[in-house]
Structures are given as structure tokens and as C-alpha cells.
Amino acid sequence: MNQTEQWTSKLGFILAAAGSAIGLGAIWKFPYVAGTSGGGAFFIIFLVFTLLVGLPLLLAEFVIGRSTQQNAITAYKTIAPHSHWHWLGYLGIATSCILLSFYSVVGGWIVLYLLHSLGGLLVQGTQYDQLFQQMISDPWMAVGAQFIFLLLTILVVARGVQEGIEKANKYMMPALFILFVILIFRSLTLEGAMKGVTFFLYPDFGKxxxxxxLYAMGQSFFSLSVGVSVMVTYSSYLAKSESLPRSALTIVGLNLLISLLAGLAIFPAVFSLGLEPAAGPGLLFIVLPSVFAKLPLGGVFLTVFLVLFLFATLTSSFSLVEITVASLTKGDRAKRKKITWLTGMFIFLLGIPSALSYGIWSDATIFGKIIFDVADYLVSNILLPLGALLIAIFVPLKMKREVLLEEITAGSKNGRRFFALWLLLLRYITPIAIIIVFLDVLNVI
Ligand code: PHE
Structure with missing residues (x-):
């Protein structure tokens, strides 16, 4: 059955796909993983993975989605009928559910901060590390906030991609960008800020x-939303006339920019305030309010920032639910509402252990990691690279060269030259890089 939804404009698609990409990955996760994994050297490796591996994969997912105009499962079935390749769609669905199960916990933290800041409780000499600790360890708060976050997601996705997802994206992204610039300015003018810049940008490969x-690779996939077939789903709603390479480059560029801005906003402040760059998941939540507190009208700015941050996180969350909803409804609008609710509630139940793992379940560990970290590790460092590897094998193996060429060159002038480079990267560099990183971590090489 053909899908009935379509983006109403090219901008709609770019914003939705960029909205899926830009979220906790670039803003929350990137700074803290860079902080624990070597600073500047990590950034460079992340950059290389994003350009040479993530970008070709993003395009590969676009090509699968747009050429078939089908959901994540049917798309693989259409290209490779009578084979097992559609399991790649199921893998994507499973990965996106596990991903959202812990993603929504952090979404909940943002909701809690926002409620606090609206109540005027966040500035005036707050001890942010204590407040943060207190909030995430309270079981009712953590689970309740996660529920609110998922509820917001469900309400939008249930309305459908056009009305719900597309419209919401238009204004928030540019506003987020402007706020980051203000933050960076304040952060860089703090005393001792340069130490943070050096930490973040000076590559010490010895570290x-x-x-x-592995983390840099996982981070590049996570923050581009690749390896899950979410981008297959989104591009299936895209009209044939738009240029895929241009869309992919825009998204990669925006995503790198936001990661860079997040790093520049956070690390100078970390060093100036004498905090620890390797503080882990709480880094952003502890550092940024401290920077806002040093701005005139800091409370107002903080509230605005939290609204935008919540929004960026929600737009990623929409895409993580949409992949399942699209696959289960198969384009039947009448089923959308019910299936969205069921999917959202399932993810909520799946996520409760992650929400509790910073409080009453902090003793439940696997390989020394709490449940939240296990879910994150499983997704970012195993499932996403695995999905990515299979997509990189699937596209050159199962799709006709004419179809690939047509998809890549449609609507773009330099498409042909780009096509050769893209296929080269996808066919050789992507799988080899992923396999080498895996083997290296397993200590096989
Ligand atoms: N890219 C999103 C972020 O950085 C997370 C995500 C991953 C969303 C995979 C969809 C699919 O926040």
C-alpha cells in the first residue's frame, strides 16, 4: 500500500530530519562524552566519522526511503523480496524503542528543570549539582517527568507527520541557535575560560x-540518527524532486555546528567554575544554569533555553516513535492514533528501569553499569553500528545502480561526481571502519 503522508515542502523535510538529528546527542551527550573521552582528540575523531561514515549512511537511508516510499519494514521487502533483509527494519524498530526508553528519561530531566525554572527556583545561588542529584534520584519525579515527556511526544505524533511534526519545527531551531551564541559569549568571557577552549579543541591523541x-563512532551515528532506519521512514515522505545530497549535507552541517556550539558553551564554563569535565550525564544540567546565573535576566534566558532544548529533544523523540507507527499503520490514517498511544506506553514501561537507575535501582548493575548506561551502551555502541553496517552492505548489494544514481542526482547539479564518492565511501570505508572499531574494542586486533 502506498503511504498517504507527504511533507508539504522541502523545508519541512529538512527541518524534520534535522529535528530528528539535533537533540540530546549534540547538546547533552556530545559534551559529556567528549569530556570523559579525551576532549579535542575525541572531537576530531568524531568529525572524521561524521563526514566519512555518518554522512554516506544518512544518504543511504534517504535513498532507501525515497526510492520505495515505504515504511522501514516494507522498504526492505520491496527492494529485496523473499529475503531476510526486512529484519533490518525490525532491528531499527527495536533499537529505536530501547533508545527512546532512556532518551525519555533525560527528556524528563529537562521537563523537571523547566518546571523548576518557571517556579523561579533555579537561579539565586542554587547548588545545581545537589538539585540535579536530588531530582533524578527521586523515583516519582523521574518516572513522572519521563511520562510527561512521552505524553508530549504521543500527542504530536498521533496527529500525523504533516500537521504535527513539520509545523512545530520551523521557529524553534533558529531560536535555539541564537541562544547558544549568547551563552557562548558569556561562557568565553568568564575568567579562566581559555583552559576550557584548549581542552575542547586542542587534540591530544595520547588521550x-x-x-x-568506539564512543566517537557511536556518537556520530547517534547524533545523525543513522543506523535505525528512522531516516528511511522520514525520507519516504519526501517528493522525488528534492536533492538528497544537499539535504544530507545541510543536516550534517547543522548537527556539527550545534555540537561545536554546545562544547564551546560548556567547557569554558566548566574550567572557569572549577567543575569536572568528566562529570558524566549531569554535565550540562549542572554547568549551564551556572552560566545563566551570571547573565543579566539569567532566569528568563534559562527558561527560554530549556523550552528550546526540550523542543529539540522532542523533535528527535517524534522520529523515534514515527518509525514504529509508520510500520504498524502501513499508511492507514485511521489506525495512527491508537498505535501511537500503544507504542508510547510500551516505551514508557520499557524506560521505567532506566528512570529508576539513578535512584532506588542504582544498585542494579550489569558489567558495573547501571541500567540507564547499559541501555545507552547497547544502543550507541552495539545496535547503531550494527544497523549501520548492515545498511552499508545492503544498499550496494541489493539496490540497482540506476536507482541509486537517479536518487542521488535528482535535483542536483554536481550529483554525478558526488555519486561516485558516496558509493566508494559506503561500499568500502563504512563497513571496514565499523568492523575495525569493533574488533579493536574486543581486543582482537
Ligand atoms: N539524533 C538524535 C539526537 O541526537 C537521537 C536519535 C537517534 C534519534 C537515532 C533518532 C534515531 O538526539
């Missing part, structure tokens, strides 16, 4: 380990 290279 890199095989684990940190």
Missing part, C-alpha cells in the same frame, strides 16, 4: 583509547 574511538 585516545579504543573505547573512546
Amino acid at each position: 585516545l583509547t579504543s573505547e573512546s574511538i
